[in-house]
C-alpha cells in the first residue's frame with residue numbers, strides 16, 4: 256500500500272534532476288501538477304492571486320487573498336471535531352493521485368494541494384500521533400538541511416495546525432516569507448542579543464508586531480540543547496506543549512531557527528459577528544509576514560490597524576515575553 260504511494264525514482268526523473276532530496280521535491284511538484292487536476296488548478300490559481308502590501312516602517316506584512324485556504328483558516332480544531340473526521344494526513348486516507356517521497360522511513364513528503372507558497376510541501380509522520388515538536392525537532396533540522404531551497408515550518412496543535420492529531424511539518428520555497436529578507440536588518444538594528452559565543456548566537460526581536468527569538472548555529476548538538484532550553488522555559492498550556500510556531504532554514508552551513516511564542520489560537524476578530532468578522536488563523540506563515548485571507552471581504556477591508564491587533568493578540572505579549580527571556584537566561588547560564 257505504502258510502496259504504491261511512494262513515487263519511484265525512474266518516474267520522478269522524468270520531471271527533473273533527482274540526485275538530492277531538494278531536487279526530488281521540485282520534481283514531485285512538477286509530477287503532481289501534471290497528473291493531479293486539483294493540484295494543477297490550485298497552483299495555477301496561485302500565480303494570479305491578489306496581494307496587498309502593508310508597510311510598518313522597518314518591515315511589511317503582505318495580505319494574500321487565497322480562497323482555497325478556507326478549510327484551513329476556518330478549520331475546527333477542537334478534539335470533538337477532530338475525532339469525528341477521517342485524518343487527512345494518514346497514508347490510507349490520501350487521495351489516489353497523491354504521490355510521496357520517503358524521508359528516512361519516518362515521514363512522507365507530499366505536495367500541499369492547497370498552496371500558499373509557489374512550491375508548498377506537507378511532511379507528515381508515517382504514524383498517526385499528535386503534533387508535539389520536542390521529539391521531532393532533530394528531524395526539522397535534518398529536513399531543512401536537505402531541503403536547502405525551502406523554509407521548514409511547524410505549527411503547534413493550538414497554533415494554527417489544521418491536523419493537530421497527526422504530527423507534520425510543512426515547507427515552502429525560500430525567500431517567499433518577508434521575514435527571511437528582513438531578518439538581517441532586524442538582527443542588526445532591532446534585536447537584543449541574548450547569547451553570543453563561538454558557534455551560537457541567540458537574539459530576540461520585540462518591535463515587530465509579534466515577538467520572536469532566533470537561534471543561529473552550525474552545530475546540531477548546540478542547537479538541540481538550546482532549543483530544549485527555549486522550550487522548557489516557555490509557559491506550558493494545560494499540560495500540553497508551550498504554544499509556538501517555528502520557522503527553520505539552512506543557509507551557508509548555518510541553521511536559523513525562528514521561534515514565535517504564542518498567546519492564543521485565534522484573534523478576537525475571528526469571533527466577531529457579521530461585518531466585523533475576519534476569517535484568519537495565524538500560524539507560521541502569517542508570523543513570517545504573509546497573512547492568508549480566504550475571503551474577499553476580509554482582504555478588501557484589512558488595514559494596518561487590524562493587522563497590528565491580530566499579531567499583538569495571538570503572540571506572547573510584551574511582559575510575558577520579557578519574563579520568558581529572563582527565565583530562559585537563568586536556566587541557560
Ligand SMILES: [Zn+2]
Nearest residue numbers: 342345383421
Ligand atoms: Zn493521521
